[in-house]
Amino acid sequence: MQVSFTCQYCQQKIEVKFKAEPISVVCCDNCNKTFTVMRPTIAEEILIDWENEALFQKIRAEKSQNSNSSLLALVIRVIELLTWRDKGNGQVEAIKEMRGWLIDNEEAPPLAELIQSDVNKRSSKRRDWEK
Template structure:
């Protein structure tokens, strides 16, 4: 890519050729002033950046939708387990379902770690 501009001091036309680097340092042949020139952004580069950003946002939205669906299914399962008419097994099963979901989704790593620690303590006491 070739770029040209007029020297700010002597008005001489200066040409810069960019091969791959984004920045180039040039010196005016007449007045010896030094300039740092950045390669102009091409419309295709901007388009690629926008496409990458759009793809990232789509992946993020899909992941959020998946997480929301998974959480909704968990809430329904827990409500069903808590409304069982039994001797309290539904509460135990609801807690197990919550633990499993937290461990599988690792949504909050500190909670998952606490569950692991609590399980180890229970096994140790038995």
């Protein structure tokens, strides 16, 4: 790729040939001033990077909004379960609902595995509620 420009000090035409390097330093033959020149495709590559970053941030914001909506729905469901006048298992159902939500929405697998193993341990211990 070849780029040419006029020296801003002496108006001499300067030509730069790029090979694989993205930046070149050239010296004006007439006045010996030094210039650093970027290969034009660099600007296009930066634009593509910015577009990719913008898309990533948009997806991240949408995911955050979906998570917030899901969390709000969980809070409402837990409040409903805790305020029911039923057989007295509203708290247990609320805890189950919260655990299920954490397993479905948690991005850190170890937490989901820990909660799941805790559920398995508790279900293996039978409690006799009727005594």
